[in-house]
Amino acid sequence: MILASTAVGLLIAMAFALTRAIKGPTVYDRILASNALGTKTVLIIAVLGxxxxxxxxxxxxxLMYVLIGFIGTIAVLKVSEFGDLGQTQPVDSEPPK
Amino acid sequence: MLIEFVNIAILALLAVTALAAIRLHDLFAVAMMFGIYSLLASVMFVVLDAIDVAFTEAAVGVGISTVLMLGTIGLVGRHEQKPAHRPLLPILVVTITGAALVYGTLDMPLFMDPAAPAQQHVAPYYLNESPEQIGIPNVVTSILASYRGYDTLGELAVIFTAGIGVLGILGLRRRKRPGHEGTSE
Incomplete structure (x- = not known):
């Protein structure tokens, strides 16, 4: 019973995070939302187990999902900061909105 | 009962994500939508007990292909150009095609129907024999890794060749980064 309600609650939280990822006015909203969605995914897999x-x-x-989600987050943050995956120095431009 | 509810909820989230990926014009956000889509799709695969497929979907969809798409965005710029034509005719064509395909599925066997032809050919053999023959508890894993091992090996060769080709195209010479002139290293 408590596992079922946990799963339903996680699904609702995933819906909220997805809404923020779609609407999010800035890039950072979307990064946070997709990161939260990744965490909810890991939790719902554990609950389903x-x-x-x-x-x-x-x-x-x-556990493997946690590791992979970390790679994606690092890549997104690097592109949003440097404008390019190959860049190692910050560019002198405005941060992306 | 609850598993069906989880299935329906995740499928709904998948549909919303796909529509958002079409509607958004910021390619950066679209790449993240694709990552979210792969994440949700791999939950679907876990629910369907295809753990290997879920692993692959997570590793390729969330990890590598997000990284590749972000690298491409670094090359081509972040914003989608306005399409030059009206979307009415494509929507009409896609709707008619989709309706025809849905009409075609009415003749197909139901989901998880044990009398379906796909369940009668080699599936019973795999289900009955794989614990003794292969010894892997998950049947999907034993099919992918052992019964279709040569198939998987061929896929690996194809992907490796494609990777070498892409590296050859991208990495032959140093190029100026578009949009960031004056930041040469």
Missing amino acids: FLVGDPGHYIDIA
């Missing part, structure tokens, strides 16, 4: 009754496998997957 306990619901299905096989938490061992699902928690392994959840």
Whole structure:
């Protein structure tokens, strides 16, 4: 019962995060929203693991998602800061809006 | 019951994400929408118990392809150009085609129907024999890694060749970065 309500709550939180990612006026809103959505994804996979009754496998997957989401976040932040993935120095331009 | 609800909710989120990726004109945001879409799609694969496919979707969709798209945005600029034509005719064509495809699915067997032809060919053999033959608990994993091992190896060769080709195109000579003149290293 409590797992089911947790899953429903997580889905609602995912819907809110997705709304912010779509509407978000600045890039940073979107980065935060997609990061939060990644966290909710990991949590819902863990909850589903306990619901299905096989938490061992699902928690392994959840851990790998955390690692991969980190790579994506780093790439997005680097592009938003430097304007290019290959750049190593900040460019002297306005930060993206 | 709850799993069905999770399925429906995640499919709805997927549809919303796809529509947003079409509607948004900031390519940076569109790349992030694609990342979110892959994240949600991999949850779908986990719900369907295809853990390997979910791994691949997460690693490729969220990790690598977001990085590749962001690298492309660094080359081509962040904003989509206004389309030169009206969208009415394409919408009409797509709607008619989609309606025809949906009409075609009415003749297909239902989802998870055990009498479907796809479930009668080799699927029972895989389901019955893979614990003894392969010894991997997940049947999807044993099909991908063992029964179709040569297929997967061929895919790896194709992807490796494509990667070498792209690197050859992109990395042959140093280029000026568009939009950032005066910041040469």
